[in-house]
Amino acid sequence: MTTPAHEDTHVDHTDVPEHGVYVPPSGWHRWTYPGWLRVIWATPLFGALGLGLVVLLRWAASWDPIWKWSSIATVELTAVPLGFLVGLGGFDYWARYCSGKPTLPEDHSRHGARSWRDYFRINTDHKVIGVQYVVTTMTFFVIGGFLALLFRAELAHPGDQYFNPQTFNALVTDHASLMIFLVIIPAFAGLGNFVIPLMIGAADMAFPRLNALSYWLLPIAGIMLLVGLAIPGGGPSAGWTCYAPLCQHQPLGDVFFNMAVQWAGASSIMTALNFLVTIITMRAPGMTFWRMPLLVWANFTTSMLVVLATPFIAGSQFFVMFDRVMHTNFFEAGNGGYVIGYQHIFWFYSHPAVYIMILPGFGIISEVVAVMSRKPIFGYRLMALSLLAILVLGFSVWAHHMFVAGMAGWLRVPIMVTTLLIAVPTGIKVFSWLATLWEGRIHFTTSMLFAVGFIFCFVIGGLSGIWLGAVPIDIQANQSYYIVAHIHYVLFGGSVFTIFAGIYYWYPKMTGRMYNERLGQLHFWLTFIGFNLTFFPMHYIGLQGMPRRVADYANRFGGINEFISIASFGLGASTLIFLYNMIWSWAHGPAAPNNPWRGLGIEWQVSSPPPIFNFEEVPQVVGSPYEYGVPGARHVIFGAPQPEPVPAD
């Protein structure tokens, strides 16, 4: 039966009255056709409309001043990106649908990449979108890392060298915001986008047009954060947490943070919703929930977290926006507002967000460890169930970020208990990986090195996390470099290492070429050593009392900070090897075989790169995805007699 959501995958539309006929553009029509030519005029048009709306409204209501920049910036940061998306064609299909016109039939000309140009437009192919995501996030990874090197240069010596404190804070804020909202969260969305439809045997995601749109929100958010740095008066500088009411008294640049988070959040909610619907409704026959690869499980739970928690950060940013633009008093104590209300709402998202930033990484590590150890993953069901346990517990630990914020005293101990409890499912995963490695035939490819490096760093970060979860220690270590060390051990040594593992692991599948193994291993060792030299000493200076987010510090921390800065430059330089390896191999690397790692997953049974529609026919799943070393074990067979398709309605 034909349903509107699946028109992409149906061939014959001639009998449906809703569909028109596709005519390719020519002559001046190219300016009205979705694409960069239309972006050129639609973006300024929407910008002018937004500006006109605010100024006319303020003039008509005789509000003073008419040119109030915080209001103008808020509206413009909605209007200009909207104009860009309209120009690029993000809403074309829905606009035609809503206005009652016949929708254009999907002739698949906008699907898949035939040249590099196809990566720079709205493309409905999940594999193209996956590559778009990964390349975008790696670009912002380099930019965000560069910002970190800038303030590490400032921190090499006590006193003010290169930046004033306001600029220093803006650099710290932008570094954190870019790394969290533009690198780690979307990098997992990108890898998931590429492999999940392949892994579950689907031709694409459930909503390909929504998928394309949600990618294009991402560069908007990133550019917004970067432009914020250059705004007169200073960039966003209240930290990535952007606590109210502090951030409401910041310069104009803070509006850019405010709006960028909204765009990035919208993007990740749309992607997560797409993942959930895809995993629920599009699995191949025989792919029961207990036969799903753990990466699919991980993205399923992560997407639940995103869909349910991200609205809270949207809410918190809305309140800040209302306080700024409409002079409401959500958090101003003098007028009945609740000052730490922002922190509660913010962390009710942002604590689940740390699981959003690590659960897909857990999934990647499970794939890599099982394949490279040539053994079935240890405790498959418990691995999946522990993800669900983290999902549930993740909502109950937010206030451990606020032990010293002045929140209700009775809340401390219950939150401490749940915080320590959530280490249990995480521990189950770590021990399962170790048990998988046990007596395996381990192949130390680059992805495996990153996986083992991840386990090493993540255990250190996890242990300091348990430590910080205890109220008395948290009171001592709060706002110190100990926190910085902890967060980098779980987010850099944790999440970023898993992203590297994932990129190296699926690189042959994504590009159809092999990367240089020797350069990959060099990259791992330099990153691993540089990372530990940079962040391990921060535990020490943190406990000695050096506060974070401050441009200047006591002279006694001088020597060790110089050491950290030098190590951080080495860490930064190691990324150049990664970039060189990835870019050079993409153009000149040897052609990749279909299954270089001898994996059982469905994604390894198709060509590298996969065909535009993934499969000629729907694959039939017959067993577990992890039966490595089991003679005759099959995960999937092609060309099996097809069962009757389940009707959609």
Added chain:
Amino acid sequence: MGYDYPPPIHFSSRISPVIVGIFLFIGSEIMLFGSFFTVYFFDRVVNHTHPWPPPPYERPVFVAGVNTLILVTSSFTMHWATQSIKRGNRAGLQAGMVLTFLLGLTFLLTQVIEYHRIGFNTSDTSFAATFFGLTGLHGCHVFVGLTILLAMTIRSFRGHFSPEHHHGIEVGGIYWHFVDVMWIIVYTTVYLL
């Protein structure tokens, strides 16, 4: 390498993807409302703001109550429209859609007039902030819902949708019912309690 068309699609659930999608989206929306209810709870209960609303402000309970009845009625007309197209009754679909749209529009315009005459502004204490926050957020949802209803109405007059092919009506209807139920909660919390 590469085929011109994708393989026939296989569905692993009996519910259509669009329906799963709209329910998940509504879950997300409920959490967004949840954050607004949380800040309301903080400003009113945790902060011990007593009495609520702080004098001299008053809430137009009666006008908003009548408005509630209007919105609830629109849910029934929406249901009628959905059932009509399932039975192939196009006139019923069109009448139901027009009625639903007009009732929704009446609700929104009443709320605009209510804002205009309410006697306090967004900058007047946290009470006003939460009042305009919750009712305004809901108002935005009514606006989005009306946009969807308008598109559905236009298409129903252009001869689209059929007894076998009516997901457009169903999804929009589910969203409209959500907007309606959410208003009952917002009305109870903001006006009555």
